[in-house]
Amino acid sequence: MKKEDVLQQISDTWNNNMPFNKLLGLEITRFNAEKSEVSFAWQDKLIGNPVQKILHGGVTASALDLAGGIVAAANIIEKLPDLTPEIIQQSINKIGTIDLRTDYLRPGRGERFFATAHIIRSGSKVAVARMEMHNELGEHIAFGTGTYMVG
Amino acid sequence: MKKEDVLQQISDTWNNNMPFNKLLGLEITRFNAEKSEVSFAWQDKLIGNPVQKILHGGVTASALDLAGGIVAAANIIEKLPDLTPEIIQQSINKIGTIDLRTDYLRPGRGERFFATAHIIRSGSKVAVARMEMHNELGEHIAFGTGTYMVG
Amino acid sequence: MKKEDVLQQISDTWNNNMPFNKLLGLEITRFNAEKSEVSFAWQDKLIGNPVQKILHGGVTASALDLAGGIVAAANIIEKLPDLTPEIIQQSINKIGTIDLRTDYLRPGRGERFFATAHIIRSGSKVAVARMEMHNELGEHIAFGTGTYMVG
Amino acid sequence: MKKEDVLQQISDTWNNNMPFNKLLGLEITRFNAEKSEVSFAWQDKLIGNPVQKILHGGVTASALDLAGGIVAAANIIEKLPDLTPEIIQQSINKIGTIDLRTDYLRPGRGERFFATAHIIRSGSKVAVARMEMHNELGEHIAFGTGTYMVG
Numbered sequence: 001m002k003k004e005d006v007l008q009q010i011s012d013t014w015n016n017n018m019p020f021n022k023l024l025g026l027e028i029t030r031f032n033a034e035k036s037e038v039s040f041a042w043q044d045k046l047i048g049n050p051v052q053k054i055l056h057g058g059v060t061a062s063a064l065d066l067a068g069g070i071v072a073a074a075n076i077i078e079k080l081p082d083l084t085p086e087i088i089q090q091s092i093n094k095i096g097t098i099d100l101r102t103d104y105l106r107p108g109r110g111e112r113f114f115a116t117a118h119i120i121r122s123g124s125k126v127a128v129a130r131m132e133m134h135n136e137l138g139e140h141i142a143f144g145t146g147t148y149m150v151g
Numbered sequence: 152m153k154k155e156d157v158l159q160q161i162s163d164t165w166n167n168n169m170p171f172n173k174l175l176g177l178e179i180t181r182f183n184a185e186k187s188e189v190s191f192a193w194q195d196k197l198i199g200n201p202v203q204k205i206l207h208g209g210v211t212a213s214a215l216d217l218a219g220g221i222v223a224a225a226n227i228i229e230k231l232p233d234l235t236p237e238i239i240q241q242s243i244n245k246i247g248t249i250d251l252r253t254d255y256l257r258p259g260r261g262e263r264f265f266a267t268a269h270i271i272r273s274g275s276k277v278a279v280a281r282m283e284m285h286n287e288l289g290e291h292i293a294f295g296t297g298t299y300m301v302g
Numbered sequence: 303m304k305k306e307d308v309l310q311q312i313s314d315t316w317n318n319n320m321p322f323n324k325l326l327g328l329e330i331t332r333f334n335a336e337k338s339e340v341s342f343a344w345q346d347k348l349i350g351n352p353v354q355k356i357l358h359g360g361v362t363a364s365a366l367d368l369a370g371g372i373v374a375a376a377n378i379i380e381k382l383p384d385l386t387p388e389i390i391q392q393s394i395n396k397i398g399t400i401d402l403r404t405d406y407l408r409p410g411r412g413e414r415f416f417a418t419a420h421i422i423r424s425g426s427k428v429a430v431a432r433m434e435m436h437n438e439l440g441e442h443i444a445f446g447t448g449t450y451m452v453g
Numbered sequence: 454m455k456k457e458d459v460l461q462q463i464s465d466t467w468n469n470n471m472p473f474n475k476l477l478g479l480e481i482t483r484f485n486a487e488k489s490e491v492s493f494a495w496q497d498k499l500i501g502n503p504v505q506k507i508l509h510g511g512v513t514a515s516a517l518d519l520a521g522g523i524v525a526a527a528n529i530i531e532k533l534p535d536l537t538p539e540i541i542q543q544s545i546n547k548i549g550t551i552d553l554r555t556d557y558l559r560p561g562r563g564e565r566f567f568a569t570a571h572i573i574r575s576g577s578k579v580a581v582a583r584m585e586m587h588n589e590l591g592e593h594i595a596f597g598t599g600t601y602m603v604g
Contacts, residue, residue, distance in 0.1 A: 019198040020207035023174070047170040056171035057248045058213025065208045097208045098579055099552065099600055101252045101403055103430055103447060105423045120445055121407045125578045126551055126602060128405055130445065143422055143432065145405060145447060147552055147600055149579060249428055250401065250449055252554055254581055254598060256574045271596055272558045276427045277400055277451060279556055281596065294573055294583065296556060296598060298401055298449055300428060321500040322509035325476070349472040358473035359518045359550045364511025399510045403554045 001083045007031050007074060010092065014070070024059060026066055030116075033078040036071035038063050038115045048108075055108030055141075060115075060133055064144035065100050067117035068129035072148040075122050096149045098126070103143040110135025117146075125151040152234045158182050158225060161243065165221065175210060177217055181267075184229040187222035189214050189266045199259075206259025206292075211266075211284055215295035216251050218268035219280035223299040226273050247300045249277070254294040261286025268297075276302040303385045309333050309376060312394065316372065326361060328368055332418075335380040338373035340365050340417040350410075357410030357443075362417075362435055366446035367402050369419035370431035374450040377424050398451045400428070405445040412437025419448075427453040454536045460484050460527060463545065467523065477512060479519055483569075486531040489524035491516050491568040501561075508561025508594075513568075513586055517597035518553050520570035521582035525601040528575050549602045551579070556596040563588025570599075578604040 001009075011028045014021060021027075024046065030037035040063060048056030076091045077083070114134050121128035131144035152160075162179045165172060172178075175197065181188035191214060199207030227242045228234070265285050272279035282295035303311075313330045316323060323329075326348065332339035342365060350358030378393045379385070416436050423430035433446035454462075464481045467474060474480075477499065483490035493516060501509030529544045530536070567587050574581035584597035 017201055018207075019196045019201065020210060021199075023196050024209075045170045045174050048172075050168055050170065051244065056169075056213060057216045057251065058175075058209055059171060061212035061216070061251065061253070062207060062209025065212070093202065096258075097253075097255050098574075098581065099252060099254045099598075100208065100212065101250060101447065101554070102212070102248075103250045103422065103449075104248050105430070107247075120405065120442075121551075123602075125604070128407070128551065140422075143447070145403065145445070145552075147405075149576075151578070249423075249430070250447075252403070252598065254573065254600075256581070271556065271593075272400075274451075276453070279400065279558070291573075294598070296401075296554065296596070298556075300425075302427070319503055320509075321498045321503065322512060323501075325498050326511075347472045347476050350474075352470055352472065353546065358471075358515060359553065360477075360511055360515025361473060363514035363518070363553065363555070364509060367510045367514070395504065398560075399555075399557050401554060401556045402510065402514065403552060404514070404550075405552045406550050409549075 003077065003083060006077055006083050006088055010073065021066060024062055026063055028070055031070050031074055033074040034118065036067050036074060036117045038067040040113055042111050052107060057104060060104065060108055060142045061100065061102045063113065063115040064102055064131040064133060064142065065097055065146060067115040067131050068144065068146035069095060069097060069148060071117040071119055071129050072127040072150055075119050075127055076150050094149065094151055098147040098149055101145045105143065106139060106141050108141050110137065112136040154228065154234060157228060157234050157239055161224065172217060175213055177214055179221055182221050182225055184225040185269065187218050187225060187268045189218040191264055193262050203258060208255060211255065211259055211293045212251065212253045214264065214266040215253055215282040215284060215293065216248055216297060218266040218282050219295065219297035220246060220248060220299060222268040222270055222280050223278040223301055226270050226278055227301050245300065245302055249298040249300055252296045256294065257290060257292050259292050261288065263287040305379065305385060308379055308385050308390055312375065323368060326364055328365055330372055333372050333376055335376040336420065338369050338376060338419045340369040342415055344413050354409060359406060362406065362410055362444045363402065363404045365415065365417040366404055366433040366435060366444065367399055367448060369417040369433050370446065370448035371397060371399060371450060373419040373421055373431050374429040374452055377421050377429055378452050396451065396453055400449040400451055403447045407445065408441060408443050410443050412439065414438040456530065456536060459530055459536050459541055463526065474519060477515055479516055481523060484523050484527055486527040487571065489520050489527060489570045491520040493566055495564050505560060510557060513557065513561055513595045514553065514555045516566065516568040517555055517584040517586060517595065518550055518599060520568040520584050521597065521599035522548060522550060522601060524570040524572055524582050525580040525603055528572050528580055529603050547602065547604055551600040551602055554598045558596065559592060559594050561594050563590065565589040
């Protein structure tokens with residue numbers, strides 16, 4: 001398999017078969033070793049505080065965690081010698097979040113949100129990613145830092 | 152109003168009127184200045200990874216954030232000179248998560264989950280809480296540390 | 303006093319009168335509301351691991367904390383209506399680190415190190431800064447995120 | 454070698470041969486897989502803020518990082534099948550801090566400080582420790598959480 005096809009297939013799986021991602025409407029819109037992006041639309045069910053009408057902090061953390069996890073995944077796939085389905089699946093199964101820090105900068109208001117991630121530490125066992133979340137106006141809503149088990 | 156009634160009323164509001172908490176089934180089951188607890192049942196829609204059948208990391212972060220936020224709220228209410236509805240509402244509206252760190256210790260498996268929180272720094276402007284999440288077997292699934300704006 | 307003079311005076315104080323900064327050789331080389339920089343030279347006494355000859359992680363954390371703290375300070379001074387010595391001193395005294403996260407990316411090797419910081423959340427009570435540390439070759443050694451009490 | 458002797462030898466090495474630990478006066482006073490402790494005395498050179506006469510935040514981070522690192526080391530040694538000098542050295546060399554979060558609870562005042570650590574996640578590749586720092590009066594000065602590479 002070509003790397004692009006592998007990433008497309010994983011992206012499809014995560015967009016369509018992950019219950020919680022679907023519940024929140026999280027969609028992987030960019031996915032490679034350089035940068036990943038997760039996008040989602042405002043929905044009333046994502047409201048944390050009904051008086052202020054802002055996203056629950058857990059929604060933001062979920063989007064950042066997914067964005068960081070997929071850029072970590074793309075980095076592993078980048079390094080695989082062979083892209084057989086078995087090797088890919090084994091690699092993906094090893095990925096897990098060790099820790100995640102979210103910094104909330106502004107109230108989560110907007111019509112659409114974009115969580116992007118890039119790798120700041122790329123090892124054979126552990127990867128670290130930095131994430132950002134903006135709304136459709138480019139307002140910066142949150143920062144994140146995630147440490148992921150990758151091997 | 153008596154303090155116990157105030158906490159009960161806030162707890163009812165957060166359990167019934169917060170869309171995202173309801174979506175996840177998060178329920179405040181203990182709520183005072185000493186310790187708070189948020190409990191929720193396993194639901195398939197909370198699955199992050201369908202192969203491993205474990206909670207999405209964002210679910211864990213959401214429960215920890217809520218547990219930390221309410222113990223921070225209870226600490227503020229503890230210090231209020233007067234418990235009028237206006238003062239209470241003003242205080243509650245000031246609460247916001249500044250940052251949240253989640254440490255994932257074990258895969259999120261179980262039938263019911265319990266996120267507890269206690270305050271480690273209690274100031275007039277900023278409070279810091281430490282959180283833990285266990286399942287019904289007492290297995291320790293996650294730790295959290297949250298910094299909250301409170302004044 | 304003019305703002306530039308105020309910043310220069312604070313910078314001189316922190317470079318010359320702070321015992322631990324002097325012990326480590328930390329020097330404020332840039333200091334304004336946009337961006338701050340702390341620089342220090344390699345010294346054998348800063349070694350954490352003598353086999354690998356790399357900086358102790360605490361040295362890195364110290365430099366990042368200082369860089370974040372001074373950019374937070376510059377942000378407060380930026381907002382002060384009057385720059386009298388009393389008001390400045392009062393503002394500076396309120397600054398304190400609430401929490402600090404350091405991400406170690408590469409072993410701390412080099413002849414000179416540069417910790418830079420910029421503000422990502424600027425409030426009247428709490429400021430959040432992101433920091434980076436590089437060596438003289440531009441190699442990226444660490445990232446940091448700090449939350450500071452400022453009011 | 455017996456495990457106790459191994460730990461004693463490592464402890465001696467870290468207390469006597471680590472330049473930065475010696476500079477700060479950090480001493481390993483307890484060191485096993487259950488719990489580690491690092492102790493140090495107040496010294497004027499550790500002052501961050503000379504007006505308030507409190508420890509620099511970097512001193513606290515350094516002590517917490519060491520306490521976490523050694524409990525992670527003790528956990529690895531606990532699992533080693535053979536305690537030959539080569540295997541021990543190889544294991545120790547793999548240890549490195551991935552990330553460290555410090556929560557500052559109270560000003561760092563006291564005559565003597567005690568940083569303790571215990572493991573909350575013990576894996577073959579990554580360990581996570583939680584740390585606390587108190588002074589001689591039992592006042593709680595800081596919390597820490599550290600993620601360490603161990604394999």
